[in-house]
Amino acid sequence: MMLESIHLTKNYLNKKALDDVSLKLEEGQIYALLGPNGSGKTTWMKTAAGLTKPTSGEMLYNGSPVGIESRREIAYMSTEPYFFRWMTVEDVGEYFQDFFDDFSSDRYRELLAEMALTEDMKIRQLSSGMAAKLKIAATMARKASVFLLDEPLNGIDLIARDRIMEAVISSVEPNVTLVISSHLVEEIESFASKAVFLRNGHAVEVCDVEDLRVREGKSLAYKYREIME
Numbered sequence: 001m002m003l004e005s006i007h008l009t010k011n012y013l014n015k016k017a018l019d020d021v022s023l024k025l026e027e028g029q030i031y032a033l034l035g036p037n038g039s040g041k042t043t044w045m046k047t048a049a050g051l052t053k054p055t056s057g058e059m060l061y062n063g064s065p066v067g068i069e070s071r072r073e074i075a076y077m078s079t080e081p082y083f084f085r086w087m088t089v090e091d092v093g094e095y096f097q098d099f100f101d102d103f104s105s106d107r108y109r110e111l112l113a114e115m116a117l118t119e120d121m122k123i124r125q126l127s128s129g130m131a132a133k134l135k136i137a138a139t140m141a142r143k144a145s146v147f148l149l150d151e152p153l154n155g156i157d158l159i160a161r162d163r164i165m166e167a168v169i170s171s172v173e174p175n176v177t178l179v180i181s182s183h184l185v186e187e188i189e190s191f192a193s194k195a196v197f198l199r200n201g202h203a204v205e206v207c208d209v210e211d212l213r214v215r216e217g218k219s220l221a222y223k224y225r226e227i228m229e
């Protein structure tokens with residue numbers, strides 16, 4: 001698998017959300033997608049998910065422009081809540097099962113257990129952190145090749161965050177690519193293998209997290225401040 005943006009530009013009216021972004025993602029890596037508010041993280045993910053079209057440039061999956069075909073293999077979790085309030089956690093599983101051929105009900109149930117959710121829970125009675133966990137469980141129960149998680153840790157408490165990231169990482173095959181956007185730079189450092197820094201719609205740097213630590217003696221947060229300040 002190969003996900004690649006080539007000179008990708010996305011304009012909203014006169015605002016450049018992405019400006020000439022060229023990025024090549026390698027399989028088997030966990031990418032932290034980092035950058036200040038409005039730097040283009042969500043726009044890049046939505047484009048990779050085939051939900052928004054580039055103004056110019058390309059987003060390619062295995063050499064072809066992303067679209068209906070690639071959506072089968074690229075799982076995207078948006079920041080918005082997307083379940084109906086009248087559903088139960090079990091209904092959400094059935095809904096996803098109908099929608100995605102690669103959805104595994106067994107995997108979904110395992111993930112629910114790891115997140116301390118039960119199938120009888122009603123969506124409207126979930127706390128925001130519980131709803132965030134449910135979104136992760138539903139997304140990660142797919143057997144996709146690429147997972148794009150937009151701010152998955154938002155609203156989830158500190159202890160649960162560690163457990164959930166472990167569950168996320170252990171649920172994927174070794175050749176899968178994970179892309180996780182987050183403002184929790186210190187926390188994401190412990191599991192990301194690569195970091196992509198976006199600033200004002202530009203991909204300003206891609207680095208290997210281990211190299212950064214070992215060769216440069218820098219933490220991800222230090223690097224982030226160095227680039228952004």
Ligand SMILES: Nc1ncnc2c1ncn2[C@@H]1O[C@H](COP(=O)(O)OP(=O)(O)OP(=O)(O)O)[C@@H](O)[C@H]1O
Pocket residue numbers: 012013015016017035036037038039040041042043044
């Ligand atoms: N639908 C839209 N219409 C107009 N402008 C938009 C739209 N979506 C995003 N933008 C603009 O594009 C730029 C990039 O937004 P994007 O949501 O990709 O940033 P982000 O890095 O995900 O930010 P955050 O960290 O706040 O989630 C911002 O200036 C934003 O205002």
